[in-house]
Amino acid sequence: MEFGTYETLLVEQRGSALLVSINQPKSMNALAAAVVEDLHALTEVLSRIGVDAHWPVRGVIITGVGEKSFVAGANIVEMNDMDPAAALAYGKRMHSVTLALEALPIPVIAAVNGFALGGGCELALACDFIYASASASFGQPEVNLGLVPGFGGSVRLQQRVGISMARELIFTGRRIKSAEALRIGLVNRVLEDNAALLAAAEETINEIASKAPTAVANVKDALNEIAGLNVVDGLEAEARSFVKAFETQDSVIGRAAFVAKSVPDFPGN
Known part of the structure; x- marks a missing residue:
């Protein structure tokens, strides 16, 4: 199956897994409008995936290019020029991406290899589960900018870690490391480095691929x-x-x- 080519994404099939890497390392893989549009286009392609033996892809792994960042958040430079209507459209477009990931008939794993802040944490939360490198960190820091989560964090974070912990993280804007994220149930596994992270995600997709x-x-x-x-x-x-x-x-x-x-x-x- 052809998955298309994208300006801001690298898409590579690895056995049963489709590896999707956000490729904007100079901006720490921030979710600029161009990235959101590419993710939206990709999810439209992925939505055509079936579950019969014709389809070799049995799972998706989402990660970020580079050693420092999964997705550092929304693109604040772009957001600085948005009026409320443009901000709503931006948020709604990302909502469609996250809902499409949840609706896929195959598992989606976030392989968080660095910063997963704001929109990055929200993208990870839209995946079925999260694996993280030991150096990864998570947070919803929107209150530091006078903002609130806009890509689903208010909904999905409390589903993942409970309402009181979600409130603490969102109210404080606190950043937590992967070990703490594992303790509170935000993350499923913590791996030593990026290579081990991707290997573990691929291994899990391959294991699931053997099931019905x-x-x-x-x-x-x-x-x-x-x-x-x-x-x-x-x-x-x-x-x-x-x-x-x-x-x-x-x-x-x-x-x-x-x-x-x-x-x-x-x-x-």
Whole structure:
């Protein structure tokens, strides 16, 4: 599959994983309007990915080029010239990117290799989970500029770490290192350096690629829905997901392979 070429992104298929690197190291990979537009264009391409055996890509890894920054945040120089209407359009465009990442039927891992501040932290939060290098740092520092999170941080940070911790981080604008991010549940794993970070992300994508693709897509969709529900409504959503799984060939093949003590060959339908 062709994923296109982009002015601000490097896109490379590595086995089952698609590695997307934000390539603006001179600006610490800040989310300038051009970067947001490239991310939007890429997510439109990715939205056509299916889960059957025809599609070799089974997961996406998002990282930043260079040793210092994943994404340092929004582009404040550009924002300085925005009026409220332009700021709203900028934020809404990034919302469409993050929602598209959440809607993909394949997992998305943020491989945070340095600063993930403001919009960078919000981009990472839109991924299914986050791996970080030992030197990475996270924060929502918008209050330092008289601003508030505009790319989803107010919503997703409290879902990830709880409302009180999210409030503390957003109210103070405090920056935390990867070890603290791991402790509070913002990060899944901390790796020694950038090479180990990408290797771990690729290994996880490869592991997920061996599972039933329809099941991964189904449960990702269900988890996204359940995140905003109470227990009763969440159980109803889970029941719908469970029934949907039983209607797939992947489920038929997977159950039969378990009984036969063989390795299933999932068709992805």
